Amino acid sequence: xxxxxxxxxxxxxxxxxxxxxxxxxxxxxxxxxxxxxxxxxxxxxxxxxxxxxxxxxxxxxxxxxxxxxxxxxxxxxxxxxxxxxxxxxxxxxxxxxxxxxxxxxxxxxxxxxxxxxxxxxxxxxxxxxxxxxxxxxxxxxxxxxxxxxxxxxxxxxxxxxxxxxxxxxxxxxxxxxxxxxxxxxxxxxxxxxxxxxxxxxxxxxxxxxxxxxxxxxxxxxxxxxxxxxxxxxxxxxxxxxxxxxxxxxxxxxxxxxxxxxxxxxxxxxxxxxxxxxxxxxxxxxxxxxxxxxxxxxxxxxxxxxxxxxxxxxxxxxxxxxxxxxxxxxxxxxxxxxxxxxxxxxxxxxxxxxxxxxxxxxxxxxxxxxxxxxxxxxxxxxxxxxxxxxxxxxxxxxxxxxxxxxxxxxxxxxxxxxxxxxxxxxxxxxxxxxxxxxxxxxxxxxxxxxxxxxxxxxxxxxxxxxxxxxxxxxxxxxxxxxxxxxxxxxxxxxxxxxxxxxxxxxxxxxxxxxxxxxxxxxxxxxxxxxxxxxxxxxxxxxxxxxxxxxxxxxxxx
Amino acid sequence: xxxxxxxxxxxxxxxxxxxxxxxxxxxxxxxxxxxxxxxxxxxxxxxxxxxxxxxxxxxxxxxxxxxxxxxxxxxxxxxxxxxxxxxxxxxxxxxxxxxxxxxxxxxxxxxxxxxxxxxxxxxxxxxxxxxxxxxxxxxxxxxxxxxxxxxxxxxxxxxxxxxxxxxxxxxxxxxxxxxxxxxxxxxxxxxxxxxxxxxxxxxxxxxxxxxxxxxxxxxxxxxxxxxxxxxxxxxxxxxxxxxxxxxxxx
Ligand SMILES: Nc1ncnc2c1ncn2[C@@H]1O[C@H](COP(=O)(O)OP(=O)(O)OP(=O)(O)O)[C@@H](O)[C@H]1O
Ligand SMILES: [Mg+2]
Numbered sequence: 001x002x003x004x005x006x007x008x009x010x011x012x013x014x015x016x017x018x019x020x021x022x023x024x025x026x027x028x029x030x031x032x033x034x035x036x037x038x039x040x041x042x043x044x045x046x047x048x049x050x051x052x053x054x055x056x057x058x059x060x061x062x063x064x065x066x067x068x069x070x071x072x073x074x075x076x077x078x079x080x081x082x083x084x085x086x087x088x089x090x091x092x093x094x095x096x097x098x099x100x101x102x103x104x105x106x107x108x109x110x111x112x113x114x115x116x117x118x119x120x121x122x123x124x125x126x127x128x129x130x131x132x133x134x135x136x137x138x139x140x141x142x143x144x145x146x147x148x149x150x151x152x153x154x155x156x157x158x159x160x161x162x163x164x165x166x167x168x169x170x171x172x173x174x175x176x177x178x179x180x181x182x183x184x185x186x187x188x189x190x191x192x193x194x195x196x197x198x199x200x201x202x203x204x205x206x207x208x209x210x211x212x213x214x215x216x217x218x219x220x221x222x223x224x225x226x227x228x229x230x231x232x233x234x235x236x237x238x239x240x241x242x243x244x245x246x247x248x249x250x251x252x253x254x255x256x257x258x259x260x261x262x263x264x265x266x267x268x269x270x271x272x273x274x275x276x277x278x279x280x281x282x283x284x285x286x287x288x289x290x291x292x293x294x295x296x297x298x299x300x301x302x303x304x305x306x307x308x309x310x311x312x313x314x315x316x317x318x319x320x321x322x323x324x325x326x327x328x329x330x331x332x333x334x335x336x337x338x339x340x341x342x343x344x345x346x347x348x349x350x351x352x353x354x355x356x357x358x359x360x361x362x363x364x365x366x367x368x369x370x371x372x373x374x375x376x377x378x379x380x381x382x383x384x385x386x387x388x389x390x391x392x393x394x395x396x397x398x399x400x401x402x403x404x405x406x407x408x409x410x411x412x413x414x415x416x417x418x419x420x421x422x423x424x425x426x427x428x429x430x431x432x433x434x435x436x437x438x439x440x441x442x443x444x445x446x447x448x449x450x451x452x453x454x455x456x457x458x459x460x461x462x463x464x465x466x467x468x469x470x471x472x473x474x475x476x477x478x479x480x481x482x483x484x485x486x487x488x489x490x491x492x493x494x495x496x497x498x499x500x501x502x503x504x505x506x507x508x509x510x511x512x513x514x515x516x517x518x519x520x521x522x523x524x525x526x527x528x529x530x531x532x533x534x535x536x537x538x539x540x541x542x543x544x545x546x547x548x549x550x551x552x553x554x555x556x
Numbered sequence: 557x558x559x560x561x562x563x564x565x566x567x568x569x570x571x572x573x574x575x576x577x578x579x580x581x582x583x584x585x586x587x588x589x590x591x592x593x594x595x596x597x598x599x600x601x602x603x604x605x606x607x608x609x610x611x612x613x614x615x616x617x618x619x620x621x622x623x624x625x626x627x628x629x630x631x632x633x634x635x636x637x638x639x640x641x642x643x644x645x646x647x648x649x650x651x652x653x654x655x656x657x658x659x660x661x662x663x664x665x666x667x668x669x670x671x672x673x674x675x676x677x678x679x680x681x682x683x684x685x686x687x688x689x690x691x692x693x694x695x696x697x698x699x700x701x702x703x704x705x706x707x708x709x710x711x712x713x714x715x716x717x718x719x720x721x722x723x724x725x726x727x728x729x730x731x732x733x734x735x736x737x738x739x740x741x742x743x744x745x746x747x748x749x750x751x752x753x754x755x756x757x758x759x760x761x762x763x764x765x766x767x768x769x770x771x772x773x774x775x776x777x778x779x780x781x782x783x784x785x786x787x788x789x790x791x792x793x794x795x796x797x798x799x800x801x802x803x804x805x806x
Contacts, residue, residue, distance in 0.1 A: 313626060460645035464711075467605055468718055469635030469662025477670050478658045482649045 056527030060535055061183045068174040071126075074112070075164040077102035078155075090116075096149070096169060103155035114149035114169070123171040125153065130161050135168055143171065183529045186517060187536040193431055194513035195540065197506075198499035200435050205442025205499075206492050212443070213450030214476065216404040220454060224397025228385050229327045230312020231396050232335030237304035239338060245300030249293040264289075316391050324390040329382040336381040337374035344370045405451065411444030416502050420511040431512025438499050438506065445498075449491050450484070457483040489555050493548040500544050504537045557583055558604070558722065558754065563613035565599050565778075573599040575778040577613070581756060583721070586748045588769035588786065589758040592798055595775040597758040601724045604756070605637050606630060618721075635662030638715030638753075640744075642727040644707040648700035652691075652710050655699050656682045659717030678717075685713035689743055705736035712743055723747065725757040729764070737761075741768045762789065 040046060072094055074087050080102035087101035096114035103110060117123075121143045126135030139153040149169075180188075214220055267285065271278035315327055348359050348366055359366055419437035427433050461479040470478065507515025514533055521530040558581040565574040573596045581587050589597045602608040604615055606622060615622040620633055638659070646655045660678045661669055668674070674682075686692050689709035694702060699710065708728060715723055725744060729737035745768050748755045759765050765772055766786045774782035774789075774797040781796055782789065794802070 310627075317624065317626070458648075460641060460643055461647045463607055464639065464641060464645035464714070465647075465658050465661065467607060467634060467637070467639040467724075468659050468714070469631040469633075470658070471631060471661075471666060474661045474666055474669055478650075478654075478661065479647055482647050485649075 053527055057531040057534070059528050060531035061181050061528040062532055062535075063177045063184070064179050064181045066176045066178045067172050069170050070118070070173050071171070072096055072114075072169040074098050074167045074169065075101070076110075076167050077164050078160045080104050098167075105155070108155045109152055110155055111152040112149070112169070113151075115147060117143045117147045117149050117169075118171050118173060119143060119145050119147050121171045121173065123169060125151065126168040126170055128166045128168060129159070130163060130165055135170075141169070181532075183532045187514065187532050190514035190517050190533075191536050191540050194503045194515075195500060195544070197431050197434050197438065197503040197513050198496055201438030201442055201499050201503070202492060202496040204435075205439045205446055205495065208439075209443045209446040209450055210488070212404060212408075212447045213454060214480075215400055216408060216447055216451035217454035218398075218401055219457075219459065220476070220480075221397035221401035222395065224395075224400075225393035226309050226396050227312045227316040227328070227391060228388075228394055229315055229324075229331045230309040231394060232308075232328075232331035233311050234305035234308030235335040236331065236338055237308045238301040239342065241304040241307075242297045242301035245296035245298075246293045249296035253289050253292050321390045325386065328385045328390065332382040332385050333375065333378035336378035337371070340374035340377050341367060341370045344374070405448070408444045408448040408451075411440065412448060414441070416441040417506060417509055420506045420509045424510040429510040429512070429516075434503055434506040434511030434513055437511060438502055441502075442495055442499060446491060446495055450488060453484045453487040453491075454480060486555050490552045493552050497545060497548045501541055504541065557581070557616075557618060558756070559614075559616035560604075561614040561616070563600070563603060563615065564611050565596070565603055565608065566611045573778050574603065574610075574775075577775070577778070577780045579773055579780060579783055581722075581754060583754055584748070584752045586745065586755045586768060586770045587757070588765040588772040589756060589775065590760075590762070590765060590772055590782075590797065591758075591775035592802075594777075596778040597775060598726050599778075600775065601639075601726050601756065601758060604724060605634050605639060631662055635718050636721045638718045638720035638723040640708070640711045640715055640723060640725040640728045642730045644704075644711045646699040646707055646710055646714075648698070650699060651695070652686065652697050652699055652702065653679075653682055653695040655710055656685055656695075656713045656717055659685075659714035662718065681717060682713070685716045686710075688716065689713050704732050705739065708732065708736075708740050709743070712740070712747070716747070720753055722754040722756065725755065727758050727760065730760055737764065744768070762786075765789075 041050075072089060072091060074089055074096055076087065076098065080100070084100050084102060086097055086099040088097050089095065094114065094116040096112055098110065098112045100108075100110065123141050123143065124137050125139040125141065127138050128135045139151065141149060141151045143149050264286070268282050271282045274281070312331070316324060319327065345363075345366060348355055360369060416437050419440055420434055423433040423436040427436065457480060461483070462475055465475040465479040503511075503513045503515070504518075505515040507513045507517070508519045510516065514537060518530055518533040518537070521527075521533060560580070561578050563574055563577045564572070566572050577596075577600065589600060591597050599608060603610045604617075604622065610623050613623065617633060617637075620629075622630075622633055625633060647658070650658075657674050657678060660674060660681070664674060664678065683692065683695060686695055686709075689712050691702075691706055691709050691713075694706060694710075699707065702710065711728070723744070728744065729740050732740060741764055744755055744757065747753050757769070759769075766789075769786050772782065772784065772786045772789065773780060774793075776797055776799075782793055789797070
């Protein structure tokens with residue numbers, strides 16, 4: 001026995017004790033920080049609030065009703081006369097007894113009993129202020145199955161008068177639905193908006209993330225290597241040709257847009273008879289015009305990269321070592337300088353850490369200030385190229401892969417709600433801001449998920465298709481795309497699902513959709529309207545959840 | 557004519573898969589590549605069409621130095637060299653016809669092919685290739701609906717679409733049963749003899765080597781240890797190729 005104990009590991013009971021003590025402290029501190037308070041929720045006032053909230057939520061303002069009522073009037077005194085009595089009425093077989101029939105303060109309890117009322121009817125107690133022609137609701141009641149009635153209520157805030165005042169017991173005799181309420185109509189309207197927001201965000205997000213997912217896939221990018229002269233020639237040419245593209249496109253678009261009034265307006269006028277279809281075409285055209293400089297700039301930059309890459313490849317293949325090295329150094333010096341200037345200028349522009357204070361005002365002065373350190377850095381980088389063989393191919397693909405993938409991860413970790421906040425500041429309140437926020441998040445999310453699917457494919461077919469002499473695009477289309485398509489479709493629906501959920505609440509930060517209305521009704525404490533919105537959200541989310549899971553299960 | 561001079565391949569992790577390998581393959585030969593698992597057979601075949609970048613050495617193919625070309629030139633060279641794989645490497649979710657047509661990608665207009673359009677002539681060529689390997693009726697099946705033997709026939713049909721001058725086959729029968737193995741080997745032999753296509757084929761079984769190849773080269777730990785007629789592999793050579801512990805069964 002004792003041997004066994006010696007062989008077993010010594011029990012550090014004090015370590016366990018310390019751990020337990022630390023955990024205890026952690027929870028104790030947590031309790032204090034999170035302000036857990038068990039008394040607050042039990043206070044009568046709080047409970048009343050909760051009950052009234054739950055009751056309003058339980059009575060969604062879905063329909064408009066036409067109600068037929070019958071009212072029984074009882075008189076009440078305020079303040080109490082000398083001889084406190086009970087009031088009794090009886091009309092048409094109904095009788096009601098109110099004890100006492102008066103109140104001295106507005107907090108006095110009063111009770112009413114009655115008989116001969118409509119069995120099981122709902123009703124409310126109304127008070128008609130002296131001289132008014134409508135009643136104010138001060139309570140509710142429910143008639144028992146035998147027509148018996150028993151109510152106690154607190155005297156409301158009634159002004160004292162010499163004359164007796166009137167309380168009315170209003171029974172609901174009959175209630176008919178005469179149509180959907182305004183709230184329901186608004187909910188339907190906003191639900192459509194919400195679903196369409198999700199649809200737009202998912203579609204645009206998918207379209208953007210598909211091409212990006214290929215450059216965020218390690219297996220496709222790790223073999224993309226280029227000599228340094230190729231990479232750097234691309235970097236030098238990119239801003240030049242890209243800028244040229246931008247300049248050309250804005251040269252064409254600028255006039256069209258500045259004459260906006262004539263050209264675009266007449267276009268819009270021409271399309272407007274087609275209704276929302278016309279508007280769609282107009283928006284698309286406008287979008288193309290607006291993004292044309294950007295697209296041309298990007299195309300220019302990409303062309304520059306590929307032309308530069310080819311140039312470098314060709315030179316590397318054909319040049320002897322010494323001139324090759326010279327080319328490497330020259331392109332690296334210039335390329336690094338260009339990169340540095342672009343980076344430094346961007347950082348200055350966003351005023352990183354208040355850097356603008358120390359910078360000259362004009363763009364020109366800023367650029368010329370960056371040139372010298374840029375070139376100095378370039379010379380260091382140029383000399384560093386000597387450490388590698390002249391024809392060394394650098395893994396530029398992996399660099400691009402890492403940048404893209406990390407950008408995706410960073411964007412994914414930002415809640416769409418916060419993105420919504422930023423876009424509301426930029427494009428104003430409304431669904432457009434919501435669409436932009438959800439699109440951005442979808443691009444990052446889908447881009448990551450898609451690229452992981454690309455990484456999981458069977459490489460065999462890619463190898464086989466490449467061996468036939470297919471180019472990169474062909475081998476992606478023939479060997480990669482068929483393998484990833486079903487997964488992509490499943491993810492698109494999954495994302496649509498998420499976007500519907502997100503778009504129901506992105507309205508809380510002003511991003512449009514049903515969340516916007518929900519937020520408003522809650523702020524107005526119009527809970528029975530809020531209830532309609534909550535129901536609408538629940539219904540639409542459930543329905544779309546089912547649809548998307550059905551489609552997914554059918555595809556896979 | 558394929559000429560390999562001092563070919564060396566060192567993988568990124570430092571593994572030396574090929575060490576100073578030199579040999580020549582005149583047109584029309586059926587050359588078997590043999591050697592233990594890990595001896596570098598796959599690496600050799602993949603270096604020839606540059607699926608793997610050689611570290612040093614020269615690969616000459618009809619006066620083109622394969623090891624020094626890139627881009628368009630490389631693709632032009634690749635389309636003359638068909639390749640067949642142990643695991644077939646078909647695109648499972650595509651039809652057999654699409655798989656076969658993909659052998660034509662080096663020739664057709666890239667844009668049209670991306671949109672899935674092939675010239676009528678190529679469609680007929682694809683059906684003819686399938687007929688030639690004995691599965692004309694499978695064109696519209698999905699590739700994953702076929703049996704192993706049928707899948708390798710699709711692989712051969714795809715290679716034939718390239719109208720290749722040479723076929724590289726990396727253990728084309730290693731995942732098939734012996735009967736199917738012979739039928740696939742006979743197809744390769746037929747292609748070699750009728751179309752005068754050079755075949756470079758890695759094999760595991762000596763009986764297949766002796767039955768089908770006109771010449772054999774052997775690798776051991778990345779070094780060329782034998783180059784000669786298959787029947788010259790006697791017991792002494794066998795031990796040199798496969799090591800002392802190996803026992804001859806073929
Ligand atoms: N991508 C790689 N990275 C690092 N080492 C590799 C890689 N591919 C293969 N090797 C190594 O190179 C050597 C040769 O491999 P190779 O696949 O060419 O052999 P093989 O003769 O085809 O073998 P098998 O008969 O099993 O197919 C082996 O030691 C292997 O582990
Ligand atoms: Mg192998």
